[in-house]
Amino acid sequence: MERSVAELVGGADVESFTAERVVEAMLEALHPDVSLACSFQKEESVLLDMLLEREPKARVFALDTHLLFPETYAVWREVEQRYGIAVEVFEGPSLGRQAAIHGDALWARNPDLCCAIRKVGPLGAALSALRGWITGVRRDQAPGRAATPKLGWDERHELWKASPLADWTDDDVWAYVRERDLPVNPLHERGYASIGCTHCTTPGTGREGRWAGGDKTECGLHA
Numbered sequence: 001m002e003r004s005v006a007e008l009v010g011g012a013d014v015e016s017f018t019a020e021r022v023v024e025a026m027l028e029a030l031h032p033d034v035s036l037a038c039s040f041q042k043e044e045s046v047l048l049d050m051l052l053e054r055e056p057k058a059r060v061f062a063l064d065t066h067l068l069f070p071e072t073y074a075v076w077r078e079v080e081q082r083y084g085i086a087v088e089v090f091e092g093p094s095l096g097r098q099a100a101i102h103g104d105a106l107w108a109r110n111p112d113l114c115c116a117i118r119k120v121g122p123l124g125a126a127l128s129a130l131r132g133w134i135t136g137v138r139r140d141q142a143p144g145r146a147a148t149p150k151l152g153w154d155e156r157h158e159l160w161k162a163s164p165l166a167d168w169t170d171d172d173v174w175a176y177v178r179e180r181d182l183p184v185n186p187l188h189e190r191g192y193a194s195i196g197c198t199h200c201t202t203p204g205t206g207r208e209g210r211w212a213g214g215d216k217t218e219c220g221l222h223a
């Protein structure tokens with residue numbers, strides 16, 4: 001059932017909100033039943049800082065595909081230490097069990113199924129116990145993300161979904177990261193604008209380094 005954003009923010013125009021105000025609105029209305037989906041990219045460096053500055057007990061979760069870059073796991077550990085938090089982890093069946101059922105190198109043979117097992121399924125489990133989630137999606141990352149609202153009802157998962165950085169540019173993100181001296185995934189500085197699993201991510205601008213050379217552009221988390 002579609003729900004109006006007015007329910008959550010008393011009729012205010014959320015599109016005029018700053019990113020910080022969107023984060024505050026989610027916390028005020030939904031904490032502790034709201035969580036940040038964290039993939040340890042630069043957008044999450046910003047959102048972790050905004051969120052935990054306002055609510056040190058704010059919740060954060062990650063989808064561990066077990067195929068993330070060592071640099072990503074290192075930033076994961078770094079932010080847990082910096083903010084004194086424990087990121088909640090959601091994951092699919094073990095790689096051994098997946099290989100036994102589907103064979104090796106599923107990411108090459110059937111990336112949609114691979115993402116369904118390693119990402120989309122665990123996301124559903126993460127969201128099932130929440131009333132709202134916060135994402136680092138930005139409109140200029142890809143044409144398919146151009147209409148992303150700052151806050152809306154997520155019909156598929158039946159909870160509120162906020163993308164506080166929806167109208168931020170890459171430069172906006174970097175300016176905030178540098179001003180606050182935040183931990184950031186070093187792969188960005190090596191040409192990876194978007195960072196996912198090792199098998200499916202190459203350097204590139206926007207999201208062109210994700211599943212490069214194929215038709216796939218999204219893993220299904222924000223479809």
Ligand code: SF4
Nearest residue numbers: 107111114115197200
């Ligand atoms: S990004 Fe690649 S390796 Fe990761 S879950 Fe999707 S298809 Fe599998």
